[in-house]
Amino acid sequence: MASVRLESVVKKFGKVIAVNNVSLEVKDGEFFILLGPSGCGKTTTLRLIAGLEYPDSGRIYIDDKDVTFLEPKDRDVAMVFQNYALYPHMTVFQNIAFPLLLKRKKLGLTKEDIKKRVLEVARLLRIEELLHRKPGQLSGGQQQRVALARALIRRPKVWLMDEPLSNLDALLRLAMRAELKRLQKELGITTIYVTHDQAEALSMADRIAVMNKGKVIQVGTPDEVYLKPKHVFVGTFIGAPPMNVIECRIEEQDGKYLLQCPGFTREIPQEIMASKLVKTKEIILGIRPEFIEVIESPAPDTIKGKILVVEPLGSETILNININPENEETIIKVKLPKITKKFRPGETVFLKIDWSKVSIFDKTTGFLLE
Amino acid sequence: MSTEIKIKKRYLAMFLIPGFILVAIFVIGPIIGTFIISFETPNGFGLSNYYDVITETSPTKALVLLNDMPRPPPWGALIHNLVWTAIHLPATTFLGLLLAYLLRRVYGRSIVKSIMFIGMVIPMVVGGLIIRFMFDKYIGIVPNLCGLIGLTGLDKTWTSYPDTALIALIIGSIWLWTGFSLTIHAAAIDSLPKTYIEAAKIDGASDWQIFWKIIVPSVRAATLTVIVMTMLWDLKIFDIVYAATKGGPGGASTVLAFVMWLYFALDLAYGKAAAVAVILTLLTLIPAAIYIRQVMKRG
Amino acid sequence: MVSLYYRVRRIRLSTIIINIVVWFIAILWLLPFIGLFMVSVRPYSEVVLQGWWTILGGHYTLNNYIQVLTNPMYDLLRGYMNSLTIAIPSTFIPLILAAMIAYGFSRFSFTAKNVLFILILLIMAVPQQTMVIPMFFMLKAMGLLNKLIGLILVHSSWGIAWIAFFMRNYFNMMPREIEEAARVDGAGWATIFFRIVLPVSLPALASAAAIQFTWVWSDFFFALMFIYSPEKMVITQKVVTIKGQFYVDWGLLSAGSILTMLVPLLVYAALQKYYLRGMVGWASGKG
Numbered sequence: 001m002a003s004v005r006l007e008s009v010v011k012k013f014g015k016v017i018a019v020n021n022v023s024l025e026v027k028d029g030e031f032f033i034l035l036g037p038s039g040c041g042k043t044t045t046l047r048l049i050a051g052l053e054y055p056d057s058g059r060i061y062i063d064d065k066d067v068t069f070l071e072p073k074d075r076d077v078a079m080v081f082q083n084y085a086l087y088p089h090m091t092v093f094q095n096i097a098f099p100l101l102l103k104r105k106k107l108g109l110t111k112e113d114i115k116k117r118v119l120e121v122a123r124l125l126r127i128e129e130l131l132h133r134k135p136g137q138l139s140g141g142q143q144q145r146v147a148l149a150r151a152l153i154r155r156p157k158v159w160l161m162d163e164p165l166s167n168l169d170a171l172l173r174l175a176m177r178a179e180l181k182r183l184q185k186e187l188g189i190t191t192i193y194v195t196h197d198q199a200e201a202l203s204m205a206d207r208i209a210v211m212n213k214g215k216v217i218q219v220g221t222p223d224e225v226y227l228k229p230k231h232v233f234v235g236t237f238i239g240a241p242p243m244n245v246i247e248c249r250i251e252e253q254d255g256k257y258l259l260q261c262p263g264f265t266r267e268i269p270q271e272i273m274a275s276k277l278v279k280t281k282e283i284i285l286g287i288r289p290e291f292i293e294v295i296e297s298p299a300p301d302t303i304k305g306k307i308l309v310v311e312p313l314g315s316e317t318i319l320n321i322n323i324n325p326e327n328e329e330t331i332i333k334v335k336l337p338k339i340t341k342k343f344r345p346g347e348t349v350f351l352k353i354d355w356s357k358v359s360i361f362d363k364t365t366g367f368l369l370e
Numbered sequence: 371m372s373t374e375i376k377i378k379k380r381y382l383a384m385f386l387i388p389g390f391i392l393v394a395i396f397v398i399g400p401i402i403g404t405f406i407i408s409f410e411t412p413n414g415f416g417l418s419n420y421y422d423v424i425t426e427t428s429p430t431k432a433l434v435l436l437n438d439m440p441r442p443p444p445w446g447a448l449i450h451n452l453v454w455t456a457i458h459l460p461a462t463t464f465l466g467l468l469l470a471y472l473l474r475r476v477y478g479r480s481i482v483k484s485i486m487f488i489g490m491v492i493p494m495v496v497g498g499l500i501i502r503f504m505f506d507k508y509i510g511i512v513p514n515l516c517g518l519i520g521l522t523g524l525d526k527t528w529t530s531y532p533d534t535a536l537i538a539l540i541i542g543s544i545w546l547w548t549g550f551s552l553t554i555h556a557a558a559i560d561s562l563p564k565t566y567i568e569a570a571k572i573d574g575a576s577d578w579q580i581f582w583k584i585i586v587p588s589v590r591a592a593t594l595t596v597i598v599m600t601m602l603w604d605l606k607i608f609d610i611v612y613a614a615t616k617g618g619p620g621g622a623s624t625v626l627a628f629v630m631w632l633y634f635a636l637d638l639a640y641g642k643a644a645a646v647a648v649i650l651t652l653l654t655l656i657p658a659a660i661y662i663r664q665v666m667k668r669g
Numbered sequence: 670m671v672s673l674y675y676r677v678r679r680i681r682l683s684t685i686i687i688n689i690v691v692w693f694i695a696i697l698w699l700l701p702f703i704g705l706f707m708v709s710v711r712p713y714s715e716v717v718l719q720g721w722w723t724i725l726g727g728h729y730t731l732n733n734y735i736q737v738l739t740n741p742m743y744d745l746l747r748g749y750m751n752s753l754t755i756a757i758p759s760t761f762i763p764l765i766l767a768a769m770i771a772y773g774f775s776r777f778s779f780t781a782k783n784v785l786f787i788l789i790l791l792i793m794a795v796p797q798q799t800m801v802i803p804m805f806f807m808l809k810a811m812g813l814l815n816k817l818i819g820l821i822l823v824h825s826s827w828g829i830a831w832i833a834f835f836m837r838n839y840f841n842m843m844p845r846e847i848e849e850a851a852r853v854d855g856a857g858w859a860t861i862f863f864r865i866v867l868p869v870s871l872p873a874l875a876s877a878a879a880i881q882f883t884w885v886w887s888d889f890f891f892a893l894m895f896i897y898s899p900e901k902m903v904i905t906q907k908v909v910t911i912k913g914q915f916y917v918d919w920g921l922l923s924a925g926s927i928l929t930m931l932v933p934l935l936v937y938a939a940l941q942k943y944y945l946r947g948m949v950g951w952a953s954g955k956g
Contacts, residue, residue: 052849073855085846089868099854150854160853378777381858385773389766389829390785396804396826397792403803469694472687482695484941488702490948491937492930493887495905499926500701503708508717509919511704545698550948557949577683595953606796609889613909630798631893640802647798658794662787 002063002076002157002190003028004049009058011044018044019055020214029188031181035201036211037237042194043162045211049192050160051075062157073102078151079160083167084143086135092146093118093131099154121149124183141172148180152187159184159191165200177204198238202226210234230368232361235286241318241333244292246285247363250277261285262330263323264303269355282363289335291357294319295350296341302350305332310343319343321351404651408644419645423633429621431629433649442533444621447629448649454540454625455604461544463596466551470559471585473552487553489546498613501542502529512538529615532622539614539623546610547603551596558592559585594664601657605650626650705923709733713920733924737911743921745928747900748907751817752932755903756885758821760878763828768874770829771836772862776848786837792830800827801894808895820895820903824885832877835950839873840866876947879940883933904929 004026011019019041026032034042047053049060051072060068067075078099086095096118100109109117122128125145135143144164151159164180165173181204184191195201201208202222209219210233218230229235235243248261250268257268257277268277277283295302305321308331317336324330332351343349360369411418426432435446443450469486473479489497504510505528517525528538566588570580586593608627611617617624617632624632626646633643707721710729719727737743774786804823805814813819847869851861867874889905896902902910908925911918937944 050849050853052852071857072852073857077853079850079853081846081850083844083846085844085850087847087851087865087869089871098851098856102855102860150850154855379779382773382777382779384858385769385777385862386785389763389770389833392766392822392826393792393829396807396822397800397830398788400800400803400807401792401795404799407802469691472691475684475687476691477688478692482691485695485699487937487945488934489698491883491933491944493889493905493933495887495889495909496926496930499908499922500705503705503919503923504701506919509704509708509721511700511722514720545701548698550952553945554949554952557945592953599952602794602796606798608798609905612889612893627796627798627890631890634802634805634894644802647796647802651795651799654794654796658791661794662790665790666787 003061004032004158004190004192005061005064006045006049007059007061009045009048009055009060011041011048011053011055017214019048021058022211022214022216023058024209024216024219026190026192029190031184031191031193031204031206033201033205033208034192034194034211035198035205035208035237036196038196040211041214042196042211046079046160046162046192046194049158050077050079075158076154076156077158077160078154078156080147080151080162080164082163084135084147084164086143086146086150088135091132091134092122092127092138095135095146096121096131096149096153099150103154117153118149121153124152125149140168141176144168144176148183152189155189157190159189161191161193163195164193166195166197173200180204199240202238210237212237227357228368229286229359232284232286232366235288235359235361239288241289241335243286243288243359244332245361246287246330246332248283248285250281250283259285262327263305263325266301269358271355272358272360277360277369280362280369283369284361284363284366286359286361287332287353287357289318289333290337291354292332292334293352293354294321294334294336294343295352298350299352302352305349305351307343307345307347307349310345317343319349321349323351401651404644404647407640408648410641410644419641420649423629423642423645423649430617430624431632432621433626433629433646435621443536443623444532447621447624447626450536450623451605451607451625451653453536454543454607455601457540458543458547458604459597459600462548462551462600463593465544465548466553466596467555467586467589467593468581469548469552470555471581473556474559483549483552483556487549490549490553492546494546494609495613497542497546498539498610501539501545501610502614504542505529505534505538529623530619532619535615535619535623539610542614543604543607543610547600550599554592554596555589558589562588591664594660598657598661598664602654602661605654605657626653705926708919709923709927711920713918716920733920734928737921737925737928743907743911743925744899745904745907745925748902748904749928751901752886752904754817755820755824756882759824759828759885760882762821762825763832763881764874764878766825767829767832767877768836768867768870769862770833771840772866774833774837775840775843776845789830789834793834797827797890801891805894814895815897815901817896817901820891823891823895824888827891828881828885831951832881835877835947836870836873838950839870843870872943872946873950875940876943876950879936879944880947880951883936883944886933 006022006024009019009022010017022041022045034045036042044053048055051067051070054069059066062075062077087098090098097114100107100114100117104114118131119128122131125148127142127145127149130138130142130146135146138146147164165176168176177200193204205222207219207221208225210217210225212233218225218234225234226238229238229243232245236245246261248259251258251260259266259268303323305323307319308322309320311318311320319334319336321332321334322328322330323332334351361367362369408419409415409417424433427435429435429444432444432446433448435444436449445453473482476482505512507513507525507527510527513525513528524534526534528534566584567580570584575583606627607625608631611623611625611628615623617628627650630643630646630650633639633646704721707724708716710731710733711721711727712730712732715727737745739746774782808814808819813822847865848861851865856865887905892903892906896906908929911922911925
C-alpha cells in the first residue's frame with residue numbers, strides 16, 4: 001500500500017528532454033494510467049519511478065520516502081515489461097520465485113515458504129499447470145500471466161506496467177483488461193500503468209495522466225479527460241473517432257460577438273459565452289462526434305453539409321461530412337449510435353451541435369478557455 | 371546524483387579490472403617491452419638492430435635480397451611475405467566468394483562448406499605437414515600428377531627445392547584458407563534478401579551479371595573483412611613454414627615471423643629479434659587500421 | 670512420375686555444370702586428408718612403392734597409431750595430456766574475464782571506453798611475435814618458463830581481447846529488458862551478470878569457447894617459445910618432432926597429424942553451428 005509522488009521531475013537524454021518538469025500524485029491503491037503517443041515521455045516517467053533511470057532534477061517519493069536515487073531493489077516496486085522480459089533459461093516456477101529467492105535471507109523465508117507463495121500466485125493467475133515449462137514454450141497470453149505473477153509474488157508497494165497488453169492479440173487484450181483491473185482492485189496495489197491506447201486507458205484507469213512531448217497535459221478521471229479536455233491535444237488524442245476541431249475567429253459586430261467558422265457564422269451561443277472567450281480572436285472549437293445531431297431538412301441553428309463517406313461499424317455509424325463547399329478538407333465526423341436512416345454519400349444534411357458539450361480552445365496555446 | 375555515479379563506477383571497476391590486469395601485465399607490457407628491446411644495443415639505445423636486420427644478406431635471415439634478379443628465391447623474408455600476400459590474398463578471396471555464390475545451386479552444399487572449412491579448423495602445424503605430404507615426390511599427389519602429364523621438372527619433392535618451395539607453401543595456404551573466405555561470404559550472401567536476386571532475374575540478368583552487379587557489391591563489407599583478415603594472416607605466417615620447410619632450402623621459403631624466431635632461438639640476438647618483431651607489427655597496423663575503422667563505423 | 674519428369678526437366682544445364690565443378694573442387698580439397706588417412710593405416714614401405722591411391726590389395730594396420738602414441742620416442746599421449754591440461758583452463762579463464770569486460774563495455778559508459786576498445790582491437794590485430802621476447806624473460810623471472818601454468822597464463826591473457834570484442838557485440842544486441850526486470854526484482858549487478866546474463870548468453874559463450882579451445886590446442890608458436898622439455902611439450906610440438914632429419918616415415922607422421930587434428934575436428938563437428946558463428950563474429954564483429 002503506497003502513494004507515489006513526483007515533484008518537478010526532469011530527465012534529459014543528451015539534448016532531448018524526455019520528461020519535462022512532471023509533477024504527479026498517485027494515491028494509495030489507485031489504478032493510475034500514463035497515456036500518450038510514443039515518445040511522449042510516459043515510459044521514461046515509469047522507468048524513473050522504477051529506478052531504471054535517474055532524473056536530472058526533481059524528486060520522487062514513495063510513501064513520502066525520498067527514493068529519487070535509490071536502486072530499484074531498494075524501492076519495493078515490481079514491474080511488468082512490454083515484452084514480459086521473462087528469464088528464458090528458467091522455468092516458470094523459477095521465474096516467479098526469483099524475486100523472493102533474492103530476498104530470502106532478508107525476509108527469512110524457507111524453501112517451503114517460497115514454494116507456497118509461488119503456488120498461491122500461480123493459482124491466482126491460473127498458471128499452475130505451466131510451472132515446469134520454460135518461457136519459450138508459452139503463448140503470449142501465458143507469458144503475460146507469468147510476468148504478472150512474478151510482479152505480484154513480492155507483494156510490492158507499487159506495481160509498474162509498461163504497455164503490458166500491447167503484444168497480445170485483440171480478443172485476449174480485451175479479456176486481460178478486465179482481469180487486470182479485477183486483480184488490481186482485489187489486491188489493492190497501487191498501480192502505475194503506461195499505454196498509448198486511449199480505449200485501454202479509459203476502460204481501466206481510476207485516473208489518467210495524459211502526456212505529450214514530455215509534459216503532463218491533464219490529470220483526471222476517464223470521464224474528466226474525455227468530456228472536459230483541458231487541451232486540444234487531449235480532445236484529439238482521446239476518443240475514437242477523436243474530437244472534431246474547427247478553427248474559428250471571433251468578431252465583434254454591433255456589440256454582438258460572432259463566431260466565424262469555415263462554412264458557417266453565428267452569434268456565440270449562450271452556453272459557451274465567457275469573458276475570456278471574447279478577448280481571444282482565434283479559437284479552436286471542439287465537439288465530440290456523438291454530440292452532433294444529423295437532420296435531413298433545414299432547421300434553425302443548423303449547419304449545412306454534404307456527406308462524403310459513410311463508415312458503418314456495426315453498432316454505430318460514422319459519417320464524414322463536409323461543411324465548407326470551398327474546402328473539401330473541412331470535415332466533421334458524426335457518430336450515430338443507431339441506424340435510424342440509411343445515409344448515402346453525396347446527400348445534403350443539416351448538423352445540429354449540442355453547444356453545451358462544446359469545448360473552446362485558445363488557438364495559440366491550445367488550452368481550454370474557461 | 372553523485373551516489374549513482376559512484377555506484378556505477380564501483381560496478382564497472384568490478385567488471386573491467388580483473389581482465390584488464392591480466393591484459394596489461396601479459397599483453398600490453400610485453401608489447402611495449404618489445405619496442406624497447408628493439409632499440410637496445412651494446413652501445414646504448416639506437417637504431418643499429420634495425421639497420422642490421424634490414425641490411426642482413428645471409429639468405430636465411432635476409433629481409434630483402436633482390437640482387438641479380440630475376441632468379442628463383444630466396445628473395446628475403448619480407449619479399450616472401452609480400453609475394454605470398456599478392457598470390458594468396460586475391461586467390462582465396464575470389465575463390466571463396468565465387469564458391470559462396472555458386473553453392474546456392476549445389477546439392478549437398480553444407481557438406482561442401484564443411485569440407486572447405488576443415489583447413490580453418492586443423493592446427494596450422496598439421497597444415498604444414500600435409501603441404502609437405504602433398505608435394506612429396508614418392509607419395510605426394512601433386513608431383514605424381516605432374517609426372518603423369520609429363521611435367522618432368524615438377525616431378526620432385528617441391529618443398530626441398532628453392533624454385534618450388536615457396537610456391538608449394540603458397541598453394542597449400544590457399545588450400546587451407548579458402549574456407550574462411552567461403553564461410554564469411556556465404557554468411558553475407560545468406561543474409562541478403564532473396565528478393566535482390568529474384569528481382570534481378572525477372573529483369574533478365576544472367577547468372578554472371580547477377581554475380582558481378584548484385585552479389586559482389588552487396589557483400590562488400592564481408593569482402594573487406596576477408597581481405598583484412600587474410601592480410602593479417604599472411605603477415606603472421608609461421609607454423610606452416612616451420613612444419614613444411616623450416617624456411618628452407620637455404621632461406622628460399624622463409625618469412626618475417628620465422629626470421630624473428632631464428633634470431634631469437636638460434637642466434638640469441640634478442641635485440642635483432644625484437645627489431646624484426648616490430649617491423650612485422652608495424653606492417654600489421656595497415657590492415658589493422660582498416661579493420662578498426664570498419665568496426666568503429668559500425669559501432 | 671509426371672512431377673518427377675518436370676522436376677528433372679527443370680534442372681538447367683548450368684546447374685549441372687556448377688554442381689560438377691563445385692564438387693570437383695570439394696573432392697580436390699578433401700584429397701590430401703584422404704591421402705593422409707590412407708598413409709596412416711598402411712605400412713609405409715608399401716605406400717612408397719605403390720602410392721596410397723592404390724586402395725585395393727594393400728595391407729591395413731593401426732600400427733602407426735600405436736607407435737606414435739606409445740613409443741617413448743614420439744610419446745604423443747603425453748602431448749595429448751599436456752595440450753588438454755593447457756587448453757581447458759586457457760579456454761575458461763579468458764572466457765569469464767573477457768565476458769565481464771565485454772559486459773562493462775556494453776552496459777556502462779565511461780570516459781576511456783573508446784580508447785580501451787581500440788586497444789582491444791589493436792591487440793586482436795598484432796601478431797604473437799610482438800610480445801614473446803619480453804614475455805620470455807618475464808616468465809623466466811617468475812619461474813614459469815617451461816611450465817604448463819606459464820603457457821596457460823599466456824594463452825589466457827592473449828585470448829581475452831578477441832573474446833571481449835566478440836562478447837561485447839553479442840551483449841550489445843541482447844535486449845536489456847531482462848536485466849532491467851532482474852534489477853527491479855531486487856538483483857544487484859553481480860547477481861544479474863552471473864545468474865541472468867551469463868546463462869542467457871550460453872550460445873555466444875559456446876561459440877567463443879569452441880574457437881578459443883581450438884586455437885589454444887592448435888597453437889605452436891607460444892609453445893615453441895615457452896616450453897622446451899620433451900615431457901612438457903604440447904601435441905603440436907610433439908608432432909613436428911616425428912619427422913626425422915634424414916628419413917621421414919610418413920606412416921608415423923600422418924598418424925600423428927591425424928591424432929593432432931582430431932580434437933579440433935571433433936570440437937568443430939560437435940559445435941559446428943557455434944563454431945561458424947564464432948568465426949564470423951571474430952572476423953566481422955557481428956555477435
